[in-house]
Amino acid sequence: MPYDFAGGVLTVKAAAPARRAAQQLTIRYRADFTAIPPQETVGIEDPSFGISATIREEGTYLSAGVPWFPQLPGARGRHRIEVSAPAGVTAVTAGRLLHSATRAGRTVTSWQSDLPMEGLALSAGAFTVDRDDFDGIQLLTFLSANNAALAPGYLAAMRRHLAFYRELLGPYPYPKFAVVENFLPTGYGLPSWTLLGSSVIRLPFLLDTSLPHEIVHSWWGNAVEVDYARGNWSEGLTTYLADYLLKERAGAAEARDYRRKILRDYAALVTDRNDFPLRSFQGRMAKYQQAVGYGKGAMTFHMLRREVGERTFWRGLRRMGAEGNGKSLGWGEIERIFSSETGRDLRWFFAQWVERAGAPRLALDGVRIKPSAGGWTVSGTIRQHGEPYRLDITLRLTAANGAVVDHAIRLNGPRTPFSLATGDRPTALEADPENELFRRLAPEEIPATVNDLLEPQRPLVVVAEGREPLREAARDLLRGLHWEDAELRGEQSVSPAQLAGRDLLLLGWPVRRELQPTLPASLEIAPDGTFAWQGSSGDALFAVVTAPDAAATTALLLAETTAAAAAVAPKISHYGRYSLLLFASGRNLVKTTWEPAASPMKVLLPTETPP
Ligand SMILES: [Zn+2]
Structure with a gap:
């Protein structure tokens, strides 16, 4: 059959069928996906790590945005996918798992996806597959041999969360939910599956944080799609219904603390210069964008719930889920649904919280x-x-x-x-x-927190006398904080006057008194740099305080050994909301935020x- 292939477009010159009979077209093609994932992921804020399609020894990931199979432009298709891979390599995509079997040195996995979708994401790797069933919904885990023991915990948590959210938001929109391990440290929520990085997936708190978040995305962002050009409301809503609501179920104090953390993140990360209206949020490329799109977004749904009342709020969400299934919604439709549910005009609410940048x-x-x-x-x-x-x-x-x-x-x-x-x-x-x-x-x-270091003012790193090895050990810390370009000095070569108005990171406890930061009295530091906080010590400490002139932030890294410092260095930027961190052998012992001075x-x- 004659065809033409140019600029990614395949044109087939098919003869008209004799009668109005269905025609089948088979396309054979070959493509290589060779993107190389970054060696070092510390400090990369882009949640995709720049990888949209790659087939490699350590695993395969093809995103839905990459046309790895022929697609009619703009068409939403149903899909039957069969993947033949080297023995032991199983593939995962949208839809229901039909079968997976290994024969003659090949593992063949097939999937049936009946919900019309534009594009499909696919992942594959040497997985151990575990399964369960919840009212006809397939529950699946695809884990590496190292993490296979996590399957029962994940399957039980999936049942628990699906039962809870089905009650709250209406029917679960897909035939399965799968937890799939990824070779990149991702936390993706895809239609009916989630792709979590190998080290992330082992964190026990994930079962009640990222997992419910990704399950809730089944409703918001997957079944009900987001028209990004009109604003991404789904992260705010998903954060509210997963991360926040689970705190609310744990208790009023936990819920209040979570709302307070949202306000602290916003205050620490969003300035008059980088602020933007919620409606302009599309996705998270930097933490200040997350503070608006996720944080302010979640608070907007919280205030909407208070405005319209409990019953109307949940009824409105179920209506959003039903009316929006398979379509994309914008803030305008959300306003229309909730205005109609309350019988009141909510224009002022959406104008104020969604269309206007800033905060009261x-x-x-x-x-x-x-x-x-x-x-x-x-x-x-x-x-x-x-x-x-x-x-x-x-x-x-x-x-x-x-x-x-x-x-x-x-x-x-x-x-x-x-x-x-x-x-x-x-x-x-x-x-x-x-x-x-x-x-x-x-x-x-606002107590000083790690987040305050992320938009540094003329950052300066001062290495304490005798602690020079910390300089190398702290490399990942500087990368995580985006401080690679910071000026570096030994403590004997700085004068206190040079520190005014500058964000400062002290590596080791300075010998010179005038360089020693003022810390809360409950944090004890001995002249040799050993430390204790409310009976805990550990082998590494990271603390953040406001500088005496209140114009800058001072951070302090103390470690018993260079190895202890190197073990915590890449982790610190992940604890953005905290003022004090204590670690033992790289494991976090204490994470706390100072009490605010006044209000x-x-x-x-x-x-x-x-x-
Ligand atoms: Zn999300």
Whole structure:
């Protein structure tokens, strides 16, 4: 049959069929996928590591965006895929596993995918396959021999999460869910499967973090697709329904802490210069984009849930799942669905949170307490800096005996006066005590964390006297923090005046007192650099504090041995939200964030009656 192949387009000159009979076209072709994965992945923020298609000894990955099989332009097809590979190499793709068998030195795996899809991702490797069934849904794991023992834990967790989310979001949209190990440290959620890196997959907390996240993507981002040009809402929603909701199920304090962490990430990573509206988020290439697309996105769904009410929120999501299945939705459709479910116009909500960059900046002002009939009156003003947002905020009065009274206040303008009456004499007033609102934290509310090092100001690395070997051991740390170009000096060659306004990393405990950072009193450091935090020590420490002039950040790496430093160096940038990390033999013992110094949202009230 005559054909033409140019510029990736195959044109076949087929004779018209005699009658309106179906015709079958077989295309034989050969293609090589030879992309070479990076040797070193520390510090690469691109979640794909730049690899869209590769067939290699250590494994195969072909992304859905790469046309590795013939496709009609724009067409969504059903697929029957049969992969013949060297014995022991099993392939995974969308759809239901039909069979997998090894014969005459070849392993043949076949899959049937009945949901129309544009493009297919495929992975293959020397996997051990384990399976289970959940109400007719195939549950599968494809793991390397090293990790095969993880299968029962994953299969049980899949059952648990599918049962929970089916109840919440409506029917699971696919015939299977598979956990597949990858040779790159990925965390992909693909339609009906997830592709997790070999070392990541071993982390025990993954069963209740990345796994439910990827399962929830089955609804949002896979069955209901995202039109990226109109904004990627699926990461915010998936983060909210997986990462956040699991904390909420664990308890109110965990949920509040998670919301607080979102605000801290935003404050640490997003500046007026790099901020952008949620609607412009397409994907995560850098951490500041994640703080908006995932963090602000999750908080937007949290505030939507508070705005429309519990029942309407879940009903609206089930409607999104049903109406959007097989289609792509944008923020506009989400607004339409929730406005219709509530019978109210939610334009202001989406304009404010999705289309506008930035976050409210709030502060309490002029707070007073006065005796009044039957108790006390607390009055004051809530100020909003910049163009005001419409916000429903909680004001909480706490009495000396710990009793709390909450008042709801609607903010509309730059200044909202309030006057609250209460019986017991209150000792404190706090605005938004549960962190239900997305806002920009004030500088004094933000303890220094690893994330503060990621957008460094004239970074300087100072190596303590006698700790020169740490310089080499810390190489992966500098790469992870994007500090490769930082200036490097020995402690004897810097003067304290040179440090002003610069982000500083100390390798080892400086001998010179004036270079020693001020640390919280609970962190004990001996003159020889040994350390302890609330009874824990370990063999390596990383701490981040605000510099005395508050204009910069100081970080400190201490390690008993060079090997201990080298073992933790590549890991530190993954603990962005923390101020203090302790490790033993490379394993994390302690991760904590300092308590904030103060807040413009909290006022301690005088306990003496004012004159
Ligand atoms: Zn995601």
